[in-house]
Every structure is written in C-alpha cells, then in structure tokens.
Amino acid sequence: xxxxxxxxxxxxxxxxxxxxxxxxxxxxxxxxxxxxxxxxxxxxxxxxxxxxxxxxxxxxxxxxxxxxxxxxxxxxxxxxxxxxxxxxxxxx
Numbered sequence: 001x002x003x004x005x006x007x008x009x010x011x012x013x014x015x016x017x018x019x020x021x022x023x024x025x026x027x028x029x030x031x032x033x034x035x036x037x038x039x040x041x042x043x044x045x046x047x048x049x050x051x052x053x054x055x056x057x058x059x060x061x062x063x064x065x066x067x068x069x070x071x072x073x074x075x076x077x078x079x080x081x082x083x084x085x086x087x088x089x090x091x092x
Contacts, residue, residue: 003031007076010069019069021058028054028072031079046075047082 006027010019025042029035032044032054044054052074059065064072 003076003080006030007073007080010073010076017063017066019064021056021062021064024064024069024072025056027076028056031076046079048078052078 010024010027025035028042028044032046035042035044035056037043040057042056044056046052046054052071054071054075056068056072057065
C-alpha cells in the first residue's frame with residue numbers, strides 16, 4: 001500500500017469518525033518507526049522538530065481521537081513533502 005493510498009483511506013475514515021486506534025498506531029509505526037510510551041500516550045519521533053507531532057492516546061470507544069487523526073494526516077503530508085523535496089534535490 002502506498003502512502004497515497006493510506007492518506008486517502010484515513011481521510012475517508014476520518015470523515016466517518018471511525019478510525020480505530022490500533023489501525024492508526026500501525027500506520028504510524030510503518031512510517032515513523034517505533035514509539036515510546038508515557039502513561040497512556042504513544043509518542044513517535046518525526047524527522048523534523050516541532051509540529052506536527054504525533055502523540056496518540058486511545059479514546060474510550062477504542063477509536064482514535066479525531067484531533068489525533070488530523071495530526072497524523074498532517075504528519076504524513078509533511079513526510080510526503082520532505083520525500084518529494086529530497087527526490088527533486090537528487091534530480092538536479
């Protein structure tokens with residue numbers, strides 16, 4: 001599954017407010033590697049400093065919290081931009 005496919009899938013799920021925490025956690029692991037746990041928070045390192053940060057916490061209904069889904073979407077978009085910039089730099 002490409003990053004584009006994952007972005008589209010999450011956006012569709014986000015619109016329905018039905019993103020499972022476990023699904024979001026797996027996607028973040030795939031793109032950002034291992035996480036550390038602090039209490040109930042799952043914190044991922046990103047290749048940049050500052051926002052968008054990825055700090056996930058399971059909701060009461062076992063779904064991801066909507067604002068955290070948006071954080072992951074923003075982080076994936078930023079990662080995609082960085083990859084495109086790197087690719088463009090190599091093609092110069």
